[in-house]
Every structure is written in structure tokens, then in C-alpha cells.
Amino acid sequence: MSVYFQIEEYHRPRDLAQAVEILSKYGKKAGVIAGGTDILPLRPGVKKIDRIHHLVDISKLELNYINNEKDTIRIGAATTINTIGACPLFLSGPYRALSEAAEGHSTTTIKNRATLGGNLCNASPCADLALPLLALDAILVAAGSNGEREIPIENFFLGANYMALDSDEVLLEIRIPQCSEKTGTAFVKLRRQQTAIDMAVVNTATFLTINNGRCEAARITLGAVAPISFRVKKAESMLVGAKLNAETLQKAAATAAEEARPIDDIRATAAYRKKMVGVLVRRSLETSMRRCGS
Amino acid sequence: MKIDIKIQVNGAWHELAVDPGDRLVDVLRDQLNLTGTKEGCGEGECGACTVNLNGQAVLSCLMLAVQADNCAILTIEGLHKGAELHPLQNAFVSEAAVQCGYCTPGMIMAAKPLIENEPEVTEGMIRRHLSNNLCRCTGYDQPVKAILKAAEEIKGGGNV
Numbered sequence: 469m470s471v472y473f474q475i476e477e478y479h480r481p482r483d484l485a486q487a488v489e490i491l492s493k494y495g496k497k498a499g500v501i502a503g504g505t506d507i508l509p510l511r512p513g514v515k516k517i518d519r520i521h522h523l524v525d526i527s528k529l530e531l532n533y534i535n536n537e538k539d540t541i542r543i544g545a546a547t548t549i550n551t552i553g554a555c556p557l558f559l560s561g562p563y564r565a566l567s568e569a570a571e572g573h574s575t576t577t578i579k580n581r582a583t584l585g586g587n588l589c590n591a592s593p594c595a596d597l598a599l600p601l602l603a604l605d606a607i608l609v610a611a612g613s614n615g616e617r618e619i620p621i622e623n624f625f626l627g628a629n630y631m632a633l634d635s636d637e638v639l640l641e642i643r644i645p646q647c648s649e650k651t652g653t654a655f656v657k658l659r660r661q662q663t664a665i666d667m668a669v670v671n672t673a674t675f676l677t678i679n680n681g682r683c684e685a686a687r688i689t690l691g692a693v694a695p696i697s698f699r700v701k702k703a704e705s706m707l708v709g710a711k712l713n714a715e716t717l718q719k720a721a722a723t724a725a726e727e728a729r730p731i732d733d734i735r736a737t738a739a740y741r742k743k744m745v746g747v748l749v750r751r752s753l754e755t756s757m758r759r760c761g762s
Numbered sequence: 763m764k765i766d767i768k769i770q771v772n773g774a775w776h777e778l779a780v781d782p783g784d785r786l787v788d789v790l791r792d793q794l795n796l797t798g799t800k801e802g803c804g805e806g807e808c809g810a811c812t813v814n815l816n817g818q819a820v821l822s823c824l825m826l827a828v829q830a831d832n833c834a835i836l837t838i839e840g841l842h843k844g845a846e847l848h849p850l851q852n853a854f855v856s857e858a859a860v861q862c863g864y865c866t867p868g869m870i871m872a873a874k875p876l877i878e879n880e881p882e883v884t885e886g887m888i889r890r891h892l893s894n895n896l897c898r899c900t901g902y903d904q905p906v907k908a909i910l911k912a913a914e915e916i917k918g919g920g921n922v
Contacts, residue, residue: 473783473785473826474783475782475783476763476782477763477782478765478782478826478828480828501826501829503825504824504825504826504829505806505821505824505825508785508805508806508823508824508825508826509804509805509806509824523782523826525828525829527829574894575809575893575894576819576872576876576891576894577806577809577812577819577820577821577872577894578806578821578824578894580815580818580819580820581820581821581824581825663893664890664893664894665807665893665894
């Protein structure tokens with residue numbers, strides 16, 4: 469028996485109904501596993517793994533897909549980060565922030581296993597993929613014993629490593645509304661070293677739609693500077709309806725920094741994080757603006 | 763409770779009974795005696811346990827053995843053909859890319875899918891690709907040179 473990772477039972481449900489049945493039966497003692505890259509490093513003595521006695525593997529639920537439909541792009545929750553990073557749909561146009569976040573997420577070996585749903589359900593305050601999805605106003609689809617429901621991503625994150633799914637629910641799909649050609653997005657991540665493995669000191673994704681020189685929509689998201697990933701709406705409102713230039717972007721970035729609520733930790737001080745929010749958001753907005761309509 | 767799994771390792775199928783908490787690295791090393799795959803940090807930082815799963819580089823400490831059920835796994839022991847070493851192994855020898863050797867199997871298994879799938883491998887690509895493989899002897903230059911050399915050879919139609 470592994471001395472590192474102990475679990476009573478490993479379940480491999482054939483379909484969603486069976487998965488929900490197992491999750492309902494074991495409640496908080498059960499945890500969903502997809503790639504496993506967030507669960508496996510946990511050790512006995514760490515609160516989260518101590519409560520999990522049953523793992524429910526969702527690999528047979530066929531949740532690995534990217535479908536480009538008329539109004540929506542639908543991504544299966546068990547789609548790997550590398551699949552998203554390599555998907556041509558996200559390499560150019562308005563969804564660019566998604567491929568940039570997938571690229572910046574970690575290393576090839578981890579991204580070959582780690583999944584989009586896992587990155588969201590782990591609900592880390594610095595989850596890279598959460599930010600472009602917040603910026604793109606994604607809808608999350610989950611299913612449990614009460615059937616299927618849609619959760620706007622803004623309501624999904626409740627606290628550090630704490631999200632809105634009930635213990636009998638499985639995240640099935642991430643839906644991204646198709647957006648205008650006049651939209652540009654970007655993702656920027658700051659880490660301590662230039663390695664691909666460290667988590668973000670600060671990360672951000674931004675979304676701008678510009679029509680006839682005026683900003684029609686703006687979304688600015690921040691990670692690693694609060695218990696959850698979130699949108700800074702005061703900063704966003706400064707851009708909507710405005711004519712964008714270096715000065716307006718700079719002012720919005722400064723407001724975003726004011727809205728950040730970082731803490732001191734092993735990666736950086738709160739003061740440094742706040743300052744970097746201003747820099748990263750400005751750069752991300754500048755890139756988003758350049759990408760509008762391209 | 764043990765779980766029955768069937769995995770293909772270096773070309774041969776094995777039917778095994780594993781504990782639900784057994785990681786792939788545990789089963790490779792302890793049940794199949796394939797100790798070429800090393801465990802370093804056990805949490806996905808160092809890359810010493812890198813193997814190929816259905817042709818992709820993955821960390822065998824970050825997946826459970828049961829997750830590999832019905833999959834094809836390639837470890838460092840499966841690279842050579844008879845007495846002939848794989849171009850990556852030859853290049854690691856000729857470029858003196860091995861110091862203590864602990865990170866070497868992981869580096870080679872991380873490099874293999876890259877040089878086989880990328881038509882034009884550059885030094886930058888190799889460095890980025892191997893950023894999950896730590897060498898505590900800090901000898902990174904030689905492995906990068908070795909991988910470039912192996913990539914050239916494979917492009918020229920060497921033994922893959």
C-alpha cells in the first residue's frame with residue numbers, strides 16, 4: 469500500500485447516473501477525481517484528503533470535448549489543459565486569453581493530465597483558467613441528484629478551495645458565449661521565477677469589446693490577490709462607454725489595484741502584489757485593445 | 763480492497779491487483795521491479811518519475827495506478843531495441859549528460875514525445891519542455907545538447 473496516498477475505495481462509474489448515486493451515498497466522504505494532479509500531492513494530515521475516503525473517477529463519463537456551436541463553445545469538464553492550449557479555436561480571435569492561461573498553467577507533463585474542470589473545482593485563489601472564463605462570462609453546467617443546473621462562473625467560487633457544487637454534484641461542462649469579432653482578450657501571469665511550474669504571484673485576464681472607437685464591454689479579472697478569483701467592477705465601469713487610450717487604461721489598472729485584497733505569503737508581500745496588479749492589468753488591457761477586431 | 767487492472771508496460775501486458783491508493787510509480791517500481799523510474803519529490807515538481815502514457819509524457823507520482831488501466835506505458839527500460847540504445851540514450855552518453863543519474867530517466871522520457879512529435883525542435887523548446895525536470899547536479903546544458911543531437915538523428919531516420 470502506498471504510504472503517501474491512502475484511500476478506502478476507488479469507484480469507476482460507467483455513466484453520470486452511477487457517479488451521482490455513488491456521490492450521494494458517500495456525501496462529503498467522496499471526492500471526484502479526473503486527472504488527479506491536484507489530489508495526488510495531498511498528504512494524510514492535510515484536512516482535505518483526511519475527509520476523502522472514496523474517489524469517484526469520471527474518466528468514463530465522456531467529458532473530454534470542445535464543441536464550437538452557433539451561440540456557445542462547449543468544453544467538457546475533463547478536457548485536459550494541453551488540449552485547450554493546443555485548440556486552434558483559442559489560438560487567435562476573441563478567446564486568446566484561454567489559450568494563454570492554458571499555456572501558462574504549468575508544465576507539459578502536468579498539463580497532459582490536469583483538466584479544466586479540475587482547475588475550477590479545486591477553487592484555488594490563483595487558478596489560471598478561472599480568469600479567462602470569468603472574463604468570457606462562462607456558464608458552468610453541473611449535475612447531481614436534483615438534475616442539471618447552470619451556474620454563472622461569477623457565483624461558482626465561494627472561498628479558498630471552496631466552490632458552489634454540492635457534494636453529490638459533478639461539473640459536466642463549461643459554456644462560453646460566442647463573442648463579437650470586435651472583442652480582444654488577454655491573460656498575464658507573474659511568477660517568482662521564470663519556471664513553468666510555480667503558481668501565480670498575481671494573474672489577470674481582461675476582455676474588451678470596442679465598436680467605432682468606443683468601449684462597449686470591459687471585464688477585468690484578478691487572481692491570487694483575494695480568497696477567490698473575481699472581477700473588479702469599479703475598474704471595469706471606468707472603461708465602458710469611454711474612448712480608450714493609454715491614460716484610461718492606466719487609470720482602470722490603478723483602480724483594479726485598489727480593489728485587490730492581497731495577503732502576505734511565501735510568494736510575495738501584499739504591497740508588492742497590489743503594485744503588480746496595476747502593472748499586469750495595464751499590460752493585459754493594452755494587449756486586449758490591440759487584439760480587438762484582429 | 764484490491765482493484766484488478768490491466769496495463770501494457772514496455773510492450774507487455776500485465777494483469778495486476780493494486781490498492782486504490784497505489785500510484786503508478788509505486789506499481790512500476792514495487793510490483794514490476796522497474797526501478798529506472800525514480801521518485802523524487804512525489805508531488806509533481808521534479809519530474810524524476812516521468813513516463814510515457816499512451817505516447818504522452820506524464821508524471822507517474824501524480825496519477826494512481828488504477829487510472830492507467832488499459833493504457834500503454836513506456837518507461838526508460840523499454841527504450842532500447844535489443845543491444846541497440848535509443849538515440850536519446852546514445853546522445854546522453856556521448857554528450858556526458860548524466861551526472862548522478864537520478865533525473866536522467868525522467869528527462870529522457872519527457873524529451874521523447876517532444877522530439878518525435880515536433881518536426882523542428884529548438885533549444886528554447888527543449889528548455890521550456892524540460893522545465894518540469896530538475897537536476898540537482900545542475901547539469902542542464904549537456905542534457906539539452908543531447909536532446910538536440912537525438913532530435914537531429916531521429917529526423918535523419920535513426921532508430922526510434
